[in-house]
Structure formats: structure tokens, C-alpha cells
Amino acid sequence: MSRRVRSGLFLVAAVVFGSLFIWGLLGLPAFGDYQGPYGIVLEDVAVEERAGVNIVVSTTFDYRGFDTLGEEYILFAAALGAVVLLRQQRGEQKDEEEEQDHPADRQRRDTSDALRLLGLGLVGPLVVLGIYVIVHGALTPGGGFQGGIVLASAFVLVHVAGRYLILKRVRPMPLVEITEAGGAAGFVLTGLGGLIAGSTFLFNFLPLGEPGTLLSAGMIPLLNISVGLEVAGAVVLLFSEFLEQWLLRGRGGGA
């Protein structure tokens, strides 16, 4: 395709897309004008019905818990797929030089002291923040997804701080895999609890408690912890697999 045909095609496409886009924009409701009755109803009844003061989380983990289950498994499947691909490329070969002369560990010498200090100093607060966000899902903005990713970022920071061997120690791979799988299973098991209690899947079968307290909103904290574990596990797993891939200096790796 010549340059002229290409720019001609682009111009036509841009004009068509641009006019459709502007047409669509003109049809939007005014800024801040919310017209969904569903949200207004939930705003009125959610705290009373589910005892969770964070209505967003009450919605995603209870009223629409099934959607969130799907969302969780999207991440689970994505992480699994990436891991399968990367591990297959890597084959059964093991890095013989393991534990002694890693490029990642040599890099430690290039990492500035300031970065290492800042990174390591942030790891503790991040772990606490992650756990806090997960368990306070029903109370404050956030929840399992957000808390889980904050938790995972603490592990990424351990690496940024330049200590691959420490990262390996604080992150035994089987444990990461079990955390991810356990989190994914926990959601379904909690959902099955509803069936056992004699109602539907993901029915909120636990005592609801006092709105605004840590142990409120029935099964919502349990679901949040499951999702938190799953997300943290998945992100750490993905990051570790990418890291391992880099450490394999050109062995396999599709070269």
C-alpha cells in the first residue's frame, strides 16, 4: 500500500470516526446528570440491607457478586495463561548459576543507595496498607482488588530495591501459586456457602453485624480477602515470571 493510499484511507476513516464520535458526544446526558435508577435505589437500601457502608463494594461483592466472580477469574486465567506460555518457552532448563551470580543481583551494585533505602522503607507500610485496604473493603474506598494490587506492589518494590535473592526468599513460588489459587477458590467456596445455607449461590448467608464495624456486611469481607489474595498472588506470579524470563540470559527465550 503506497503512502498516498494509506493517508487517504486514514483521512476517510478519521472523518467518519470523528463525526460519529462528535454525534455520540452530543447525545450524552449533561455532566454529572445521573439517570440510572439502579444506583439511586441501591444508595437508599444497601446500608440497611447489607450493613456495608461502602456501597460500591456492597454492589460489586454482593448484589453483583457473580460479575465480580467472573472478573476475578479473568485475572486468574490471564495470569495462568501468561505463566504457561513463559514456562513453556523456558522449558525444563534450570538456571544452574542460581543463588550465586545473578544479573539481578549484580545490578544491586548499580542501584543507588537512596533508591534502595526508599524502596525497602516503603515495603513495610505498603504491606500494612494493602492488608488494611483489603479488610476494610466494606467500610472505606477500596477492597480486595485494590488491596491485593497494593500488596503485590510491595513485592515489586523488594525487587526495585535491588535484592533479587531476598525477593526469592520472601516469595517462594509454590506459596505464591497456592495464594493465587486459594484466593480464586475462596470466592467460589464462600459463594457455595449460600447454597448450603439453603438459598442461592453467593447469597449473603453470614450475620450482617453492625454497619461501620470491621466485621460487618456478612460474607463481603470474606470475598474481599479471597479476591485480595488472588490479585496479590496473580500479580506477584506474573512479575516473577517476567523476572525469571529476564534472568535466563538468552537460554531458550524464543531466540
Place this chain on the structure above:
Amino acid sequence: MMVLQGVLLVLVAVGGTTVVLVRDPLRQSIVAGVFGLLLGVLFFAFQAPDVALSQIVVGSLVLPAMIVLTLAKLAQLRGLDE
């Protein structure tokens, strides 16, 4: 609030364009991280603090980290070919 939202929308538009215009992938990953942070602030200003939280972590830490790791691997493979 409206002014803040407007300013942030413009900043995000500028940020997104900058990410595209920066051609060197390594720099791009860093600029994308800053852009992710901007998006997080935007979500916060639009009263979605939970979305902002995940956006900040994913956009400015996890995503750049993965890109940098991938670039490191690519550089390694290129080094082997030569």
C-alpha cells in the same frame, strides 16, 4: 471542583499525547507511569477513590515494571544476536 476536574482532564489529554510522542520505549515506560499517576488523580477528582487507588498502583508501578522487564529481556536477546 469543576475547575480542578477541567485542569486534570487537560493534563491527562496532554499526558496521553506525550506518551505517544515519546518514541524511545524505555522513556515511554517512565512517561506512561507518570501518565498513570495523572489518571489516578483524575479518578480521585471525579470522586472514585477506589478506582484511583488501583490505577495508581497498576499504572505507575506494575505496568512500567513489566515493560522495563520486557525491554531488558529484548535488549538481552539482541545482545546475543550480535
